[in-house]
Structure formats: structure tokens, C-alpha cells
Amino acid sequence: MELEMEGLKPAAVYVTSPTYHGICSNLSEISRMCHSQGIPLIVDEAHGAHLGFHSQFPCSALQQGADLVVQSTHKVLCSLQQSSMLHMSGNLVDRGRICRCLQTIQSTSPSYLLLASLDAARSHLSENPEGILEKALKIAVEAKDMIEKLPGVSVLGFQSFPKFPAIDPLRLTIGFEQLGLSGHDAYEILYKDHEIVGELVGTRCITFAFNLGSSREHVQRLVSGLKHIVSSPAFIQGDKRRKKHVDSAPFADIRTSLIPRDAFFKSKRKMSIENCIGEVCGELICPYPPGIPAMIPGETITERALNYLLDVRSKGAIIVGASDPQLSSIVVCNS
Ligand SMILES: Cc1ncc(COP(=O)(O)O)c(C=O)c1O
Numbered sequence: 581m582e583l584e585m586e587g588l589k590p591a592a593v594y595v596t597s598p599t600y601h602g603i604c605s606n607l608s609e610i611s612r613m614c615h616s617q618g619i620p621l622i623v624d625e626a627h628g629a630h631l632g633f634h635s636q637f638p639c640s641a642l643q644q645g646a647d648l649v650v651q652s653t654h655k656v657l658c659s660l661q662q663s664s665m666l667h668m669s670g671n672l673v674d675r676g677r678i679c680r681c682l683q684t685i686q687s688t689s690p691s692y693l694l695l696a697s698l699d700a701a702r703s704h705l706s707e708n709p710e711g712i713l714e715k716a717l718k719i720a721v722e723a724k725d726m727i728e729k730l731p732g733v734s735v736l737g738f739q740s741f742p743k744f745p746a747i748d749p750l751r752l753t754i755g756f757e758q759l760g761l762s763g764h765d766a767y768e769i770l771y772k773d774h775e776i777v778g779e780l781v782g783t784r785c786i787t788f789a790f791n792l793g794s795s796r797e798h799v800q801r802l803v804s805g806l807k808h809i810v811s812s813p814a815f816i817q818g819d820k821r822r823k824k825h826v827d828s829a830p831f832a833d834i835r836t837s838l839i840p841r842d843a844f845f846k847s848k849r850k851m852s853i854e855n856c857i858g859e860v861c862g863e864l865i866c867p868y869p870p871g872i873p874a875m876i877p878g879e880t881i882t883e884r885a886l887n888y889l890l891d892v893r894s895k896g897a898i899i900v901g902a903s904d905p906q907l908s909s910i911v912v913c914n915s
Pocket residue numbers: 596599600624626627651652662663664
């Protein structure tokens with residue numbers, strides 16, 4: 581409505597669904613609203629290449645009327661890393677224009693290895709989709725049932741997201757806040773002591789992905805690792821020291837002093853973190869997870885952004901993009 585008042589119309593609506601944690605948006609409703617205005621719906625379905633291939637999975641974005649859908653086939657199905665698919669449906673999006681856009685960014689040397697792996701993944705799934713995904717689904721449901729009964733940990737479920745229509749049953753997110761542990765603390769124990777590999781480790785939780793290769797043995801190892809954590813008083817005491825609430829990312833009060841292009845070409849210097857509040861940031865600083873930059877070149881460095889970065893770093897997040905990943909210094913623009 582705000583755009584309409586300025587005489588403008590949105591070019592498209594862009595939604596990420598499912599999220600990394602498996603939360604699915606109501607794409608049927610969103611696509612219906614978009615199409616009533618003649619606007620295409622673009623969906624980042626990076627984590628949902630398997631959706632719609634089993635009766636107990638949420639519907640895929642294409643099934644719900646999306647116009648352009650990009651899927652990381654390598655994430656959930658078994659194609660080689662870096663192989664993705666762009667799907668198009670309907671006639672709201674100009675296919676010729678999409679092809680021309682892709683030509684401007686694509687290599688002229690396609691990788692037949694990646695293309696063949698995409699075709700193999702497609703063929704594998706199309707042979708017997710329900711059967712292939714059934715085992716992974718069963719194992720994921722069993723794991724959730726067992727883990728929900730453990731004291732001190734929580735399992736992400738519908739009750740946390742009542743407005744969202746579905747959660748991918750192959751994603752399992754376990755929270756450790758009641759134990760006072762960050763996801764990174766818990767992961768260190770699970771990884772080092774039990775050789776358990778998670779999909780996404782965060783400040784509050786760990787997300788696990790079930791897939792075609794998941795087995796009962798994996799679930800048993802995960803459950804016994806979690807039992808080890810919840811039954812160990814040492815971890816629970818550690819919690820009390822760490823109970824400080826994690827501030828959310830400081831995206832609401834961003835101040836831009838220079839556009840990123842100007843900041844890119846500015847001369848720069850390294851500055852100790854204690855002195856850099858109010859300076860113009862000269863690098864992209866991105867804690868992972870969530871993988872969203874907390875600062876980009878050209879933004880004024882605020883105390884809130886710095887506190888957020890230091891907090892997530894102290895809980896074990898990896899800082900990507902910064903010249904000093906320990907964050908004792910930050911590159912700033914010269915005035
Ligand atoms: C929501 C989402 N979209 C896109 C991507 C990037 O996908 P790809 O690795 O296929 O480039 C990721 C990567 O984790 C993601 O989480």
C-alpha cells in the first residue's frame with residue numbers, strides 16, 4: 581500500500597520457505613495475493629527440494645502457485661554440491677528475460693558433472709518417491725518422539741510458530757536454553773564426545789537434517805549424546821554463568837554513512853574494537869549462523885551492533901568476512 585501511494589508497484593514478492601529450520605510459509609495464500617495483483621512470487625526453496633514428494637511433507641512452492649522457485653538440490657537430495665535448480669511456472673515471468681539474465685552471470689562452460697548429478701538425483705527420486713523418503717521420515721519422527729521426552733531440551737514444533745502452516749518433518753531443531761547452554765556449547769560435546777555432526781549450530785539451538793542416508797544408529801547416537809548432556813551437572817552449572825539473554829541482530833537501527841560502492845573504494849585502516857564506535861565500517865562482518873551480515877561497508881558502527889557481534893562470537897559463532905575473525909579489530913573507512 582505504501583508503494584501504491586507513491587504511484588509504484590512491487591516488481592515481485594520474494595519469500596524464503598522453508599527456512600533452514602524447516603518452517604514453511606503459507607505460499608498458497610501469498611501466491612493468491614500476488615497473482616490477484618499481477619505480481620510474481622519468487623521462492624527461495626533452497627531447503628525444500630524434497631517437498632511434495634511424500635504425502636506427509638508440506639506441498640512444494642510450485643504446487644502452491646509460485647512463479648519462480650530456486651532449490652539447492654544438493655542440500656536435501658543427493659546431487660553434488662553447488663548443483664541447484666531454477667523452476668518456472670505460469671506466464672507472469674518472461675522466460676526469455678530470465679535466460680538473458682542467467683547468461684550475464686553464468687559461465688560459458690557448463691559442468692556436465694553437476695548436470696549429470698542433478699539428473700541422477702531427479703531420476704533416483706522419481707523411481708519411488710514415497711518409498712525413498714519413507715525411511716528418513718520414520719527415523720525423524722522416532723528421533724523427535726524420543727528427544728521430546730528428555731528433560732532440559734526442547735524440540736522446535738508447531739506451538740512455536742502457530743501462524744505458519746507446516747514444518748519440514750526432516751528437520752529437527754533442539755534448544756538448550758533451559759540447560760543454560762548455547763547451541764555451540766552443546767555441539768562441542770556432541771561432536772567431540774559422540775562424533776555427531778549437526779546441520780546448523782546456533783546460539784540457542786542445533787538443527788539436524790534427516791536424509792536418505794539417515795539411520796537408526798545415528799538417532800541412537802544422538803539420543804545418547806543428549807542424555808549425556810542433560811544428566812551432567814557440570815554442564816548445567818556452566819549454564820548458570822551463561823544465562824545472559826542473546827540480543828537479536830541489530831537490524832532496526834542501521835545508519836548508512838556511505839553507499840557500499842563508495843565505502844569499497846575508500847582508503848581504510850584497522851582499528852581496535854574498543855575505539856571503533858561511530859566509525860564507518862569498511863568490511864562486511866557476518867556471523868554464521870544466521871549468515872546475515874551484521875555490518876556492511878558504509879554503515880556506521882554502533883554499540884548495539886558491536887555488542888551483538890561480540891555476544892554471538894563469545895557463544896561460538898564463526899565470523900565470516902571480517903579481516904580479524906576474532907574481532908579484536910575492525911577495518912574502518914578513513915574520513
Ligand atoms: C535459505 C537459503 N537460501 C540459499 C542458500 C544458498 O544455497 P546454495 O548453497 O545452493 O548456493 C542457503 C544456504 O545455506 C540458504 O540457507
